[in-house]
Amino acid sequence: MTSTAPQEGRRERKKRETRLRISDIATGLFLDRGFDAVTIAEIAEAADVSVNTVYNYFPTKEDLFFDRAEEVIDRPSRFVRERLPGQSAADAVLGRLRAEIEDRSVYAGVLEGYDAFMRCIHGAPSLLARLMLMQYRTAERLTETLAEETGDDPEDPMPQLVAGELVHISNQLFRGATRAVAAGMSPEQAAAAALGKLDTYEGLVSERFLKYAVRPG
The missing domain is CATH 1.10.357 (Tetracycline Repressor; domain 2)
Structure with a gap:
């Protein structure tokens, strides 16, 4: 039987992977140093993205922690x-x-x-x-x-x-x-x-x- 589920496009896959990478890196920093001690700028630098990119995926720092x-x-x-x-x-x-x-x-x-x-x-x-x-x-x-x-x-x-x-x-x-x-x-x-x-x-x-x-x- 042929699946009717929509295929994930390259653009969607890259966005999903970027979001996951930012979230994983942020979680590691939060657990290592504490939530309040970590800045969005530090997360962006560690993930090799801009601060605006982080905010595009996660409107607040709390959204980064509770990403699900x-x-x-x-x-x-x-x-x-x-x-x-x-x-x-x-x-x-x-x-x-x-x-x-x-x-x-x-x-x-x-x-x-x-x-x-x-x-x-x-x-x-x-x-x-x-x-x-x-x-x-x-x-x-x-x-x-x-x-x-x-x-x-x-x-x-x-x-x-x-x-x-x-x-x-x-x-x-x-x-x-x-x-x-x-x-x-x-x-x-x-x-x-x-x-x-x-x-x-x-x-x-x-x-x-x-x-x-x-x-x-």
Whole structure:
């Protein structure tokens, strides 16, 4: 079968590669010296591009650090949109989270050295504020997705409550995992602790929460 997916042109590929190179170089500088200590001019020089080129790809320095913000914000909503027939919103989001912990995914925070990334965030007030804004937008988008998927009235509190709790659980597990690794736990130990916490969370919430927004099958 012939693929109908659009081919990436040479211009698009070069732009993508330039963006990735700038981001990778900036991340290395941030982790090595701290976010506030690094200037855009230094990043541009290290990447062998102009300052204007950096700003063309990344409007702010915070955008350079959180270069995958949109992907992160949309992840829980995507999991809900892609859930299988008979699967609830919580099944989709928490099930994916469990799989990522077991697979030692970067999104679960159980990788060796990932604590350095979080230390960089906590050392820069603007990054911490951006992270909190991303978490708010994640819950907001998931609320909209749940309302669309269920057809619930906009005044119904369930989409907002379920979205807020799912994002809260994900954030708590992520923070706990990165702190555990920073404290000396191996990724395997941190993952086991995170899975235990996830089991506890699922045991505390109601059946109504766990079975909300089941996709008809």
